[in-house]
Amino acid sequence: MFRRLPSTAPRVEIFVDGRAITARSGDTVAAALLADGQNWTREAANAGTRRGPYCLIGHCHECLVEIDGQPGQHACLVTVRDGMRVVRTRRMEDGT
Amino acid sequence: MQAAFDVIVVGGGLVGAAIAYGLARQHRARTLLLDEGDIALRASRGNFGLVWVQGKGRGFPAYTRWTMASADAWPAFSEEIEDATGIDADYDRPGGVDLAFDAAELHDLATGMHDIRSGLNGRDYPFDVLDQRGLKNIFPHVGDGVAGGIHCPHDGVANPLRLLQALHAGFARSGGTYVARCPVASVQPQPSGVRVRTGQGDYSGATLVLAAGLGTTGLAAQAGMTVPLHPNRGQLMVTEPMPAMLGLPTVNVRQTREGSFLIGYTSEDAGLPTETTQAGLGAIARRAVTAFPFLAGVRIVRTWAALRIMSPDGFPIYARAPDHPHIVAAACHSGVTLAAMHASRLPDWIVGAEDAPDLSAFSSERFDVPTAA
Amino acid sequence: MNRTCSLAVIGAGPAGMAAARAARDAGADVTVIDDNAAAGGQAYRDLQANAASRPGAMTVLGDDYGQGRALLERFQSCGATIMTGAGVWSVEPGGTVHVVDHAGVGQVQARRVIIAAGAMERPVPIPGWTLPGVITLGAAQTVLKSPGLVPDGRTVIAGCGPLLYLAAMQLLDAGADIAAILDTTRPGHRRAALAHLPGTLLNAAPLRKGLKWRRALKRSGVPFIPDAYGIRAHGTEALETVVYGTGGQHQTVAADTLLLHAGIVPSHHLAALAGCRLQWDGMQAAWHTVADDWGATTVDTIGVAGDCAAIGGAELAVQSGRLAGLDAAYRLGFLDRAARDRAGSSVLRMIRRQRPLRRFLDSYFRPPDEFLMPPDDDTIVCRCEDVTAGAVRQAAALGAPGPNQTKAFTRAGMGPCQGRMCAATVAHLIAEVQNRPVSGIDPLRARPPLKPLTVGQMAASAE
Numbered sequence: 001m002f003r004r005l006p007s008t009a010p011r012v013e014i015f016v017d018g019r020a021i022t023a024r025s026g027d028t029v030a031a032a033l034l035a036d037g038q039n040w041t042r043e044a045a046n047a048g049t050r051r052g053p054y055c056l057i058g059h060c061h062e063c064l065v066e067i068d069g070q071p072g073q074h075a076c077l078v079t080v081r082d083g084m085r086v087v088r089t090r091r092m093e094d095g096t
Numbered sequence: 097m098q099a100a101f102d103v104i105v106v107g108g109g110l111v112g113a114a115i116a117y118g119l120a121r122q123h124r125a126r127t128l129l130l131d132e133g134d135i136a137l138r139a140s141r142g143n144f145g146l147v148w149v150q151g152k153g154r155g156f157p158a159y160t161r162w163t164m165a166s167a168d169a170w171p172a173f174s175e176e177i178e179d180a181t182g183i184d185a186d187y188d189r190p191g192g193v194d195l196a197f198d199a200a201e202l203h204d205l206a207t208g209m210h211d212i213r214s215g216l217n218g219r220d221y222p223f224d225v226l227d228q229r230g231l232k233n234i235f236p237h238v239g240d241g242v243a244g245g246i247h248c249p250h251d252g253v254a255n256p257l258r259l260l261q262a263l264h265a266g267f268a269r270s271g272g273t274y275v276a277r278c279p280v281a282s283v284q285p286q287p288s289g290v291r292v293r294t295g296q297g298d299y300s301g302a303t304l305v306l307a308a309g310l311g312t313t314g315l316a317a318q319a320g321m322t323v324p325l326h327p328n329r330g331q332l333m334v335t336e337p338m339p340a341m342l343g344l345p346t347v348n349v350r351q352t353r354e355g356s357f358l359i360g361y362t363s364e365d366a367g368l369p370t371e372t373t374q375a376g377l378g379a380i381a382r383r384a385v386t387a388f389p390f391l392a393g394v395r396i397v398r399t400w401a402a403l404r405i406m407s408p409d410g411f412p413i414y415a416r417a418p419d420h421p422h423i424v425a426a427a428c429h430s431g432v433t434l435a436a437m438h439a440s441r442l443p444d445w446i447v448g449a450e451d452a453p454d455l456s457a458f459s460s461e462r463f464d465v466p467t468a469a
Numbered sequence: 470m471n472r473t474c475s476l477a478v479i480g481a482g483p484a485g486m487a488a489a490r491a492a493r494d495a496g497a498d499v500t501v502i503d504d505n506a507a508a509g510g511q512a513y514r515d516l517q518a519n520a521a522s523r524p525g526a527m528t529v530l531g532d533d534y535g536q537g538r539a540l541l542e543r544f545q546s547c548g549a550t551i552m553t554g555a556g557v558w559s560v561e562p563g564g565t566v567h568v569v570d571h572a573g574v575g576q577v578q579a580r581r582v583i584i585a586a587g588a589m590e591r592p593v594p595i596p597g598w599t600l601p602g603v604i605t606l607g608a609a610q611t612v613l614k615s616p617g618l619v620p621d622g623r624t625v626i627a628g629c630g631p632l633l634y635l636a637a638m639q640l641l642d643a644g645a646d647i648a649a650i651l652d653t654t655r656p657g658h659r660r661a662a663l664a665h666l667p668g669t670l671l672n673a674a675p676l677r678k679g680l681k682w683r684r685a686l687k688r689s690g691v692p693f694i695p696d697a698y699g700i701r702a703h704g705t706e707a708l709e710t711v712v713y714g715t716g717g718q719h720q721t722v723a724a725d726t727l728l729l730h731a732g733i734v735p736s737h738h739l740a741a742l743a744g745c746r747l748q749w750d751g752m753q754a755a756w757h758t759v760a761d762d763w764g765a766t767t768v769d770t771i772g773v774a775g776d777c778a779a780i781g782g783a784e785l786a787v788q789s790g791r792l793a794g795l796d797a798a799y800r801l802g803f804l805d806r807a808a809r810d811r812a813g814s815s816v817l818r819m820i821r822r823q824r825p826l827r828r829f830l831d832s833y834f835r836p837p838d839e840f841l842m843p844p845d846d847d848t849i850v851c852r853c854e855d856v857t858a859g860a861v862r863q864a865a866a867l868g869a870p871g872p873n874q875t876k877a878f879t880r881a882g883m884g885p886c887q888g889r890m891c892a893a894t895v896a897h898l899i900a901e902v903q904n905r906p907v908s909g910i911d912p913l914r915a916r917p918p919l920k921p922l923t924v925g926q927m928a929a930s931a932e
Contacts, residue, residue, distance in 0.1 A: 003618065005617035006523075007523060007617055026616050028616075031612050040707075052602065057511060071393065092337050135914070260878070261877070274867070374565070377927055385924060385925060393925060394924050395921050397885050
């Protein structure tokens, strides 16, 4: 996991899968997740195993999440806003 | 001369690979399949994946019958190739729907289907014309901008990429020889056979099958055959997987077994470029959202374009060289639908089997007749 | 967000900023598009925010980082229109740049486009690299720069490249608990690199810096394992241990975070999508965009600059950005050819002096084969579609002539990353199975959208 170096950036509250976490203004969504001890962003479609951000600069597409209702957003590129709602990508259940 | 084969098939796309697979498996022919490099026009890699009957063969009943025969042979064909290779081509035959976006379009579609039915001289050709309400029964999520559609129980789907892989794997398992990155430079008819010159040397065979997509025209000409073809660009896109929303495929949108939506397609006479265009992608996206409004919020994973292989009347060409009956050409844009025939009955015709089908209607001689202006 | 301009620059990193400024100074109207929240690229990521509010971070990140401030300030005052938080999902050869941001889709129509999309870290497909807790070393450096995160718990660094030593030092200084550094630099590659050494003496400062970092690391007391191999990540739901070989022995080290690195490679996907020709660079083991000294590609309207053209690092990227900006100004009629050549001549000389050093570094830090062609068939190579090395080898054994056919057969490269993570690995595996040189294998065709887009956005984009 990750810990935060001393920062004076204001606190911001975002919701991850409905649960409130504290982030700091200027965080990307991925950084906010990592700082909160959340190491995954999606469940792999085939294997079903969890995946976390790998490159953190927009190439690997492992961190695509839904942000405020918009699917397929890069958690590593989008900056947090107070009250933002993040939904991690779940694997599709067979036959649903 | 590197080797002598019973048959040389030029073209490793869906048409050539199906023929080569059928020749090697069913006729135990020593078959050589010559293919292009990795960056080829390769319409087979851009296919929408319909095993489709409705709308096929208006004014050309032989094509309707050929299509229906292939659709009927598909269940056994898909089982056979899965048994041989372990590759499931995701074949399914739930029936299918062609959507009409206004009353005039629905009327045109229905008229076309009645024409096709009457061309079959009484053969069973089931379909239903659906109004908006009938459509809602099949597709609860259909948009109000759709006027109706044609439902046909014969229609189905398959995964064209898995099919292509299965045909290649099945061909290899039947003892076929596959050489890629081997474009054919020239075709040289011989008194008893044929020699082809390639970038990787010369090959000789008793029979030659030209199934090289748009490249067929030029190669066939070297054997004295006229095979007129032109490209027709289709643009498509595919989305992320979603829960099952569409039970049946439509011509515009279908949901794959994995849950992705395939969204098609444009039909453009735009020459050889295989780039997507903003105008084309925007148009098919708008039509898809009109058909199924929930698609607006679904993420696109990839878009692409491919070139259909079109004859002047849009129907397949199966032709023998007039002076070299051991040289044949096969060209069409329905490589998935017709795969079951291309892997069985077409090889019978190629080798001149006793019970071979009569394919004379598909000869390119039909284009020699001057048409009234 | 639709607009027209003379020059569109994609990427506001060192190269993009320099290109924009050079073209602006000559009088061109310039729009710069970047998908990050602020200009600076990876090299100067969030530099201004850090300088304003986190002096601690500035100390950890060092002088080279701080030196970007002047460049950023000159860029911001040059008069270019700057669009941040905007992803480019397609570029057409006619100069249309398709953009998506939180507000929706739009187009920038330009007479010329400079692609300065930077680099990405070379993917390192080892067994277990898809486990949460395994990220790239550059990723750790990225979140260290902003917002200032340090790996917490036992951290292992594995791989090779000049960045390895620098980033390891930065992480140590920031207080990370580094359990081991597994240096995979191969002795054979080190020896081969010596051939390029003489030319680098003209420009030895970076080498001295690198040696200094390496010595400091060894002195730091962190277990430093030279010639490490056979690196694997293990864990059930997330990383638990890292296994590696050294001197014929297998060792296991408990780890919460594994940071992988095998150098950086050009991010060529936008250029490929625009139709620019790519070429395999055997020394770098990566594709790069074919371009002349001024960054002009094989497509008339498109230039490239910085690491996305050829890897050179931030300083060189600034120089190549200036050249591409001057060349754009010339082609757009804001400068005559002589003025372009005058302004560019010293820059060109500077760039040529750097080349031997790049060749030395590429050769010295060439990734080990186990990173390029995962030997274990179970290793996932395509992360998006979970395609293994074994599946790709099988397709190659069927005779598939290249990555585009193996993509059709295996789905490798079909997911949202558009092959960024697997294309080079797939090419290496095909080459291995078919006993061909990688240079003869065609690159994977790039397909739009290169950034996520919904069907609704696509429908709106052409209205």
